[in-house]
Amino acid sequence: MAESAGGIDIDVPSIREACEAGGYDAFWLRLRTDGDDAAGVTAAAAEADEAAQEAELDIAAMGVTPCPGGFALELGAAFWDEHVDAWLDHFVRALAGRGIHGRLEGARDVWLPELLAAAQPPVPTLFVWFDGVDRPDRYAGWQLPAVATREVVGTAVAWVLEQPGPVVLTQFGLSLRAEREGLARELGRILSGAPSGAVDLVDDAAWTARRVAFCPEACGVFQTLGGSAQDQVDRLRDLALLLAPHTRLGFIRVAQRGVSGPHAIDSAQPLAGIEEYHVRRAPALLDRLVPDAHGVQVVGRAHLAAAGDLPGWRVEELGHDRFLVSAPDLDAWYAGGRPDAAVLARARADWDSALLTAARSDAHAAGED
Structure with a gap:
């Protein structure tokens, strides 16, 4: 050669x-x-x-x-x-x-460190489905329009760059070292030609990290490691508020470390009567339904209408017809690794009429909803 x-x-x-x-x-x-x-x-x-x-x-x-x-x-x-x-x-x-x-x-692939390995204890994770997808039931890559992509990626990259450490940029399963400068542009380029892309920053000495992953059908998954569970939830909630103008549905739930998409929604905590594929095959239903109850959620007016009365929950209007819905005791949701069983059961009862069910997902997949 x-x-x-x-x-x-x-x-x-x-x-x-x-x-x-x-x-x-x-x-x-x-x-x-x-x-x-x-x-x-x-x-x-x-x-x-x-x-x-x-x-x-x-x-x-x-x-x-x-x-x-x-x-x-x-x-x-x-x-x-x-x-x-x-x-x-x-x-x-x-x-x-x-x-x-x-x-x-x-x-050559850059291997992510042990801190982000799935074998490590699960952590609070922000899952977001973004608004503005033209055909949410058709798998067609990233799907979010260019202007919204720039804003979402710019916000997420600014958040992840608060973390010290080298940058690892992943696309199509290949992880490479990248520079901090111009990172938002590079991630945007990836999403213009590939269905997914992720950024990881890890400080091995401090045992801290942040992860941003975008995946097909305009979904995002975000993690921050270091500090207490409440510290992590606070940082994720801050990001959720910044992303709210472009959010259809967002929530914080416990998941394995290093996850890259909504297929990991039940990786550490089972859903209520459904599997992850029920969520994945019915993204359009997430305009008004939630896959589970969560201690922190960003929802739309249609979700609140479906849920009805939510006694004891804190509901804050964010603008753009988005609302932050929080449980009164977040320690019961996140401090123990998984939600307290009794707290979760009561929350699911509160959200029952807005929960995605297997029957609803099956009917939607069959074109009956």
């Missing part, structure tokens, strides 16, 4: 190293380029795939995603060096034909 071709410098050793680290199955390439021609890079990868298929080579790109300073793509299966070399030759020529220049190298 040549080390330079068509305006592309090729870092052969790093590519071999990434291939070996991937077990000669699938590995990541990183294209560093000053341009932002996502369509051109994707077309070049497709052209290389087509050429490899015609040559009966068992190798293909499995997706192109923006990353800091350019683009990343996963390549596999990489059982034979000559297949990798042939694909890369086609790819580089296709890039050059589109006027794309830069440096092609192997990419």
Whole structure:
């Protein structure tokens, strides 16, 4: 394989190293380029795939995603060096034909530290479904319009950057080091071309961290580690208030560390009579229903109408037809790792008429609601 071709410098050793680290199955390439021609890079990868298929080579790109300073793509299966070399030759020529220049190298995952491992005790976690999705029942990537995305991402990144430590930016399962400066722009680029993206900052010495993860169907998941459970809830509630103008539904519940989407809603605390898939397949119902009762929730007027009277709950109007609904004793919800059983049972009774049920989810999935 040549080390330079068509305006592309090729870092052969790093590519071999990434291939070996991937077990000669699938590995990541990183294209560093000053341009932002996502369509051109994707077309070049497709052209290389087509050429490899015609040559009966068992190798293909499995997706192109923006990353800091350019683009990343996963390549596999990489059982034979000559297949990798042939694909890369086609790819580089296709890039050059589109006027794309830069440096092609192997990419290695940055492993997140033990602090964010799922094996650690679960923590209070903010789940948010954002408003403004045109077709909330159609899986189509991130979905939130560009202006709202900039505002939501900007708010979340400003919050996560309050945490000291190096930045790790994740897209399509690839985690890379990133700079603090321009982080909101980079995360926005990822969401413009990929269904999900996440940012983690960890201070190992202080044993603190913050995590921001955006996922398909305009959902967000946020965690902050360090201090007491009440400290964590306070920081998450502050963020929830900042995000409220763009929020359809938000709540704080206990979940495993390092989670990246609403599929983890029951990772540490079971829901009431439903599974996470009942929530995932009926996002439109979250305009007026909640998947469970929570000590802290940001809801809309339709949720309050569905719930009816909420004795003992603190309801604060936030503007934009959004309301912060809080339980009187948050320690009973979050200090013990899981909500106190009696407190949770009473709360579910209070919210009963606004709870998402299996029957409601099934009817919606069948087009009956």
